Amino acid sequence: MYEKLISYINAHATQPLNEEEVKIIKDIFVPKKIRKKQYFLQEGEVCKYMGFIVKGAMRMYSVDDKGSEHVLSLYVEDWWAGDRESFIMLTPTVYNIDAWEDTDILTITQARLAEFNSIPALHEMSRKLDEKHAFANMKRLSASNSLPLEQRYADLVERYPDFLQRFPQHIIASYLGVAKETLSRVRSQSGKK
Amino acid sequence: MYEKLISYINAHATQPLNEEEVKIIKDIFVPKKIRKKQYFLQEGEVCKYMGFIVKGAMRMYSVDDKGSEHVLSLYVEDWWAGDRESFIMLTPTVYNIDAWEDTDILTITQARLAEFNSIPALHEMSRKLDEKHAFANMKRLSASNSLPLEQRYADLVERYPDFLQRFPQHIIASYLGVAKETLSRVRSQSGKK
């Protein structure tokens, strides 16, 4: 299970991990299993763990005052799951995270962040991922205000084909901010199925 | 003009700037004046400068294939203007940035980023701002998919009152991703003007 994380880190940093660093990583990351439908995080809690998904899929969503779910983030293997703001600022989250499939996850607590960041490869990887994430979010914000749904769906298919394979269409619709019926219609109209 | 940047930095970092660091800052930041309506960045260019706004207001927007403008970001005093991805990755931007008012701005080029980051206070401030920006963007993404426009407008009024004072309502509407008529109606309905 740690091998997946180690090779992921080595793929994302310029300096490979040495044996000592690998030992630290194995010490600070704790494996967990989250059963399908089981919560990893519930609204109102502080996000105590960030997790690296080794196997499985998860989603982060909020529930509005009518009880409707709105998916904000989707996670599959090699993605990091968690509400970053709640994790860093130690504030209660408004989100829920649950497992869409049975999920194996390697978790780290905020208390061990300093150890995490003391490893150059981890620090570098973390910085790069944050940057990548920030850029992706800007694109998503821009697209949601300027592109027609058809184009946004096409971009999702191109950029994150994994999501389409791992999540049903109604989750994808929620992630895109529309009703499942609307997404279905748009897909029909564009002949893309 | 540099005084504004210096005191801003000192307000955002735990360790105040010393005289040598202030000298470096004055060396790496170049003042510019951008006239009202003048471009700071145009789509297709690489974003060569990030800028700290000393006085004035600017907006970043994209233009869709029907010629409609979609505002993604607004900037007033003490904000940093620029397309961060284009600046870091040296890729052509899809955005335009222009001055909504006559604007005094302190600019830094990517080539001088290492010097910027060599100053602890600047590095710390930069990290904190990136974090804050990332959290704000997540909130904005979440809100745009789950909250009614009325609530999103109210949140904007509460969180960024400066924007309301410095930009006309049709720019605010564009920033919220709706037509100006729609925003006007929503404001009427909620009795909030």
Place this chain on the structure above:
DNA sequence: ACAGGTCGTTGACAAATGTCAACGTTATTT
């Protein structure tokens, strides 16, 4: 002071999307 430009509002109407319900298909559970 005047002319022109910008802005915010409003109504009519078109277009897009949401809600509800139903149904056939597929997947999962028993």
Place this chain on the structure above:
DNA sequence: AAATAACGTTGACATTTGTCAACGACCTGT
């Protein structure tokens, strides 16, 4: 294998939003 649940699609209809146009108020430039 059968029963149940989940999913994706579709149509009817309601609601929301966008587009267009007009107008009065306010602002800016000469």
